[in-house]
Amino acid sequence: MQQPMPIVKQASVMVIGGAEDKVHGRQILTTFFQRSGGTEATIGIIPCASREPAIIGDRYRTIFADMGTKQIEVLDIRDRSEGDDARWLERLAHCTGIFLTGGDQLRLCSLMADTNLMHTIRVHAQLGKIALAGTSAGAAVMGEKMIAGGGSGESPSRALVDLSDGLGIIPEILVDQHFHNRNRMARLMSAVAACPDRLGIGIDEDTCALFEADGTFQVIGKGTITIVDPQMLAHTNYTEVEPNAPLSIHNLQVHVLCPGDRFNFRDRTLITS
Amino acid sequence: MQQPMPIVKQASVMVIGGAEDKVHGRQILTTFFQRSGGTEATIGIIPCASREPAIIGDRYRTIFADMGTKQIEVLDIRDRSEGDDARWLERLAHCTGIFLTGGDQLRLCSLMADTNLMHTIRVHAQLGKIALAGTSAGAAVMGEKMIAGGGSGESPSRALVDLSDGLGIIPEILVDQHFHNRNRMARLMSAVAACPDRLGIGIDEDTCALFEADGTFQVIGKGTITIVDPQMLAHTNYTEVEPNAPLSIHNLQVHVLCPGDRFNFRDRTLITS
Numbered sequence: 008m009q010q011p012m013p014i015v016k017q018a019s020v021m022v023i024g025g026a027e028d029k030v031h032g033r034q035i036l037t038t039f040f041q042r043s044g045g046t047e048a049t050i051g052i053i054p055c056a057s058r059e060p061a062i063i064g065d066r067y068r069t070i071f072a073d074m075g076t077k078q079i080e081v082l083d084i085r086d087r088s089e090g091d092d093a094r095w096l097e098r099l100a101h102c103t104g105i106f107l108t109g110g111d112q113l114r115l116c117s118l119m120a121d122t123n124l125m126h127t128i129r130v131h132a133q134l135g136k137i138a139l140a141g142t143s144a145g146a147a148v149m150g151e152k153m154i155a156g157g158g159s160g161e162s163p164s165r166a167l168v169d170l171s172d173g174l175g176i177i178p179e180i181l182v183d184q185h186f187h188n189r190n191r192m193a194r195l196m197s198a199v200a201a202c203p204d205r206l207g208i209g210i211d212e213d214t215c216a217l218f219e220a221d222g223t224f225q226v227i228g229k230g231t232i233t234i235v236d237p238q239m240l241a242h243t244n245y246t247e248v249e250p251n252a253p254l255s256i257h258n259l260q261v262h263v264l265c266p267g268d269r270f271n272f273r274d275r276t277l278i279t280s
Numbered sequence: 281m282q283q284p285m286p287i288v289k290q291a292s293v294m295v296i297g298g299a300e301d302k303v304h305g306r307q308i309l310t311t312f313f314q315r316s317g318g319t320e321a322t323i324g325i326i327p328c329a330s331r332e333p334a335i336i337g338d339r340y341r342t343i344f345a346d347m348g349t350k351q352i353e354v355l356d357i358r359d360r361s362e363g364d365d366a367r368w369l370e371r372l373a374h375c376t377g378i379f380l381t382g383g384d385q386l387r388l389c390s391l392m393a394d395t396n397l398m399h400t401i402r403v404h405a406q407l408g409k410i411a412l413a414g415t416s417a418g419a420a421v422m423g424e425k426m427i428a429g430g431g432s433g434e435s436p437s438r439a440l441v442d443l444s445d446g447l448g449i450i451p452e453i454l455v456d457q458h459f460h461n462r463n464r465m466a467r468l469m470s471a472v473a474a475c476p477d478r479l480g481i482g483i484d485e486d487t488c489a490l491f492e493a494d495g496t497f498q499v500i501g502k503g504t505i506t507i508v509d510p511q512m513l514a515h516t517n518y519t520e521v522e523p524n525a526p527l528s529i530h531n532l533q534v535h536v537l538c539p540g541d542r543f544n545f546r547d548r549t550l551i552t553s
Binding site for chain 2: 200255
């Protein structure tokens with residue numbers, strides 16, 4: 008396969024909590040545009056999470072065109088078999104930035120998981136050849152494990168969260184989005200009890216975890232990012248109880264990060280400036 | 281002042297997350313009845329948090345009478361000056377259990393704080409001469425600092441929580457109630473950032489922290505209790521930022537406890553059975 012000539016200034020994976028500003032300062036989307044190479048970028052938009060892919064694809068196309076992107080591809084894949092299609096792989100080869108829109112994370116995974124297209128995106132993102140961003144459903148899929156759905160307004164329990172497989176861009180993280188906006192702390196803690204080898208990351212709306220190649224991420228945007236780290240987990244009854252039973256989860260480390268804060272997600276330490 | 285003859289079997293303070301079962305198993309209320317001395321108890325009901333104190337007072341009177349309590353007093357104080365009234369102090373002297381109902385915690389504090397009645401209740405509870413229980417607003421007042429109100433569905437911020445002074449029964453705790461039911465994790469974390477010398481305790485509905493004289497509490501009821509411990513707090517921007525700005529709160533220890541779990545709130549350790 009032909010390799011793209013990377014013109015990305017600084018490789019990064021951007022995990023966005025949904026509802027990012029599309030009208031005013033557009034801080035998060037502008038950062039993605041810049042990380043993709045600015046006016047020299049070729050941006051690929053993947054609207055597959057949405058049930059209205061043409062509409063949402065056009066919406067982002069307009070935004071990135073407004074910023075000055077000359078080359079924009081909407082990879083509007085409607086059938087799983089298209090993910091191995093040479094036509095899409097060729098277009099992908101020219102992309103310096105890929106943007107995964109919101110919608111339904113299960114829909115996105117069912118169309119994209121284990122396709123050549125997704126494999127290429129993952130490798131290019133991990134090698135820093137492209138900037139990759141995902142918002143809402145497009146953020147949920149970033150880990151190897153994914154929160155597919157769940158509830159709020161109840162005690163933490165196994166039934167409060169539905170887990171499935173994500174796209175594994177950053178395997179070790181377990182992402183939740185629209186985080187405090189939709190009151191998802193109880194479901195993220197429940198998810199982390201199920202997957203204590205992962206790092207829970209709850210991202211508020213219009214807020215982004217900007218992952219760099221050095222194993223750190225920085226918070227940008229308007230809200231907070233909540234880290235739920237089960238590294239020191241002392242006990243959970245997760246595997247022993249009925250789905251609706253209240254959970255016991257002992258010794259989580261929790262950090263609330265505001266814009267400007269940085270976190271090393273490999274050694275799980277805060278970087279104070 | 282004449283001291284009551286304590287017939288309490290095992291002194292305790294019960295902090296209840298609201299909406300405790302009043303109809304079926306009544307586990308929490310039955311525990312309070314037993315801790316107050318069972319059929320030999322004299323139970324005092326303080327309905328001052330409520331705007332309908334006569335109705336709520338009668339409701340609990342009926343429940344405790346059904347259980348077999350022979351002596352029940354409703355201390356329906358409508359004016360702050362009554363809190364120093366010899367008539368109420370005399371009735372209190374005979375009580376072996378005191379129950380604080382729900383309603384508005386600011387109303388309860390404005391009627392009861394710094395009265396002789398409240399002083400006597402606090403001393404008797406701390407000496408283990410009475411069993412003391414509070415539900416919802418009656419739970420919120422247990423600490424020296426109190427969450428008076430706040431919001432949910434937003435990033436943690438100073439504006440997300442209103443703090444004031446509680447009744448200081450267990451000074452070191454900062455209680456939130458209806459906890460996961462009303463999605464209050466963001467407000468409790470915000471409160472703990474403001475009061476890092478306290479221990480945040482979020483109690484779900486129909487769930488109770490049963491504090492014993494040995495510095496431990498046990499979880500009883502149906503839901504979870506969430507401990508937010510800022511003992512190891514590494515950094516917060518709480519004192520530096522605007523009220524609506526997102527907070528940075530680094531290094532909280534969080535435990536989700538289910539019924540049966542025990543926690544030592546003095547040395548902040550979990551007790552595994």
